[in-house]
Amino acid sequence: QVHLVESGGGVVQPGRSLRLSCAASGFAFSNSAIHWVRQAPGKGLEWVAATSHGGSKEYYADSVKGRFTIARDDSKDTLYLQMISLRGEDTAVYYCARDVSTIPDHYYGMDVWGQGTTVTVSS
Amino acid sequence: EIVLTQSPATLSLSPGERATLSCRVSQSISYYLAWYQQKPGQAPRLLIYDTSSRATGIPARFSGSGSGTDFTLTISSLEPEDFAVYYCQQRANWPITFGPGTRVDIK
Numbered sequence: 001q002v003h004l005v006e007s008g009g010g011v012v013q014p015g016r017s018l019r020l021s022c023a024a025s026g027f028a029f030s031n032s033a034i035h036w037v038r039q040a041p042g043k044g045l046e047w048v049a050a051t052s053h054g055g056s057k058e059y060y061a062d063s064v065k066g067r068f069t070i071a072r073d074d075s076k077d078t079l080y081l082q083m084i085s086l087r088g089e090d091t092a093v094y095y096c097a098r099d100v101s102t103i104p105d106h107y108y109g110m111d112v113w114g115q116g117t118t119v120t121v122s123s
Numbered sequence: 124e125i126v127l128t129q130s131p132a133t134l135s136l137s138p139g140e141r142a143t144l145s146c147r148v149s150q151s152i153s154y155y156l157a158w159y160q161q162k163p164g165q166a167p168r169l170l171i172y173d174t175s176s177r178a179t180g181i182p183a184r185f186s187g188s189g190s191g192t193d194f195t196l197t198i199s200s201l202e203p204e205d206f207a208v209y210y211c212q213q214r215a216n217w218p219i220t221f222g223p224g225t226r227v228d229i230k
Contacts, residue, residue, distance in 0.1 A: 035219075037167075045159070045167060045210055047219040061218045062124070095166055100178065107214050109157035109172035111179070116166060 002026040002112050004096050009117030012086055020117055022079040022096030027112070030054065030074040033099035035110055036081050038092035038119075048094070049081065053104045063089075086121045093118050125149055125213050127222035135230040142198040144225045146211035151191045155215040158187055158196045161224075162207045170209075171196065201227070 008020040022034070036048040049070040050059045058070050069082040079096055094117050097110035126149040136142055146156065154174040159167040169178040171187040174194060184199040198205055206229050211222040 044224045045161075045212075045221040047212075047221065050219070059217050059219075097166075100169065100172060107219070108176075109169045109178070109212070109214070110159075110167070111169045111172075113166035113168070 002098075004098065004112055004114035006094060006096055006114040006117035009094065009119045011120045011122060013123050014087060014121055016086055017082070017084045018086060018119060019083070020081040020094055020096075020119070022081075022114060024077045024079070024098070027098070029072075029077040031102065033101060033105070033107055034072065034079045035097045035099060035107075036068075036070060036079075037095045037097055037110065037113075038090075039095070039116075040089075040092045043092075046092070050099070050107065051079070057105055083119075086119075088121050091119060091121050124218060125152065125216055125220050127211055127213060127220055129209075129211060129222040129225045131225060132223075133226045133228060135228055136201055137230045138201050138203055140201050142196075142201055142205070142227055144196040144198075144209055144227075146189075146194040146196070146222050148192045148194070148213060152213045152215035154190050155213055156187075156189070156194045157212045157214065158185075159210045159212065160205075160207045161210065167210065198227075 003025045035050040055072045071080045098112040100111035101108040128147045130145045158171040161167040175187045208224045
């Protein structure tokens with residue numbers, strides 16, 4: 001079965017850092033583009049970042065550029081999101097999601113999602 | 124950044140009725156639009172990508188159409204499990220952006 005499992009969320013003070021992980025199983029992780037998408041409490045979906053097949057390209061939302069870094073370890077079938085200088089507006093459920101595309105550096109839509117991990121930024 | 128607007132914000136319908144959801148985009152995105160369904164407490168589910176391609180396992184009652192700046196998701200006959208929030212999403216330009224969502228609830 002195809003699975004993505006996020007971990008690493010928690011309560012963190014403003015200005016601190018946190019690293020999220022997303023463990024993949026049941027598919028060829030190294031051949032997949034992967035996204036992070038977040039959802040603030042009671043709000044809609046916000047795309048955060050994406051990494052291409054093999055990690056050669058990274059893309060970020062303006063709201064996190066310079067503070068968040070997406071990375072992947074294909075030997076461990078794991079995706080990461082390193083977050084620094086966290087703000088209250090970063091409070092959200094963070095999902096990792098696989099792109100349905102099998103073409104390198106093409107992104108069609110997110111067909112496999114994890115259950116999400118909650119990040120709360122509060123003093 | 125490309126802005127997506129969804130209408131209506133809420134759609135109140137009965138099971139068996141047809142649902143028509145609209146997504147308008149601030150600039151032409153060709154056919155690079157996807158639709159997702161999200162139920163409370165669950166992750167989103169991909170329904171449609173590239174305007175009209177149904178994702179794996181998605182029932183035929185879900186269909187998408189449109190191009191350029193105007194797109195539509197149609198649910199031909201609502202089943203009880205279809206009452207949820209629906210989001211459109213563009214992939215034409217970075218950053219990827221989502222619409223604010225349309226809630227389909229039971230009348």
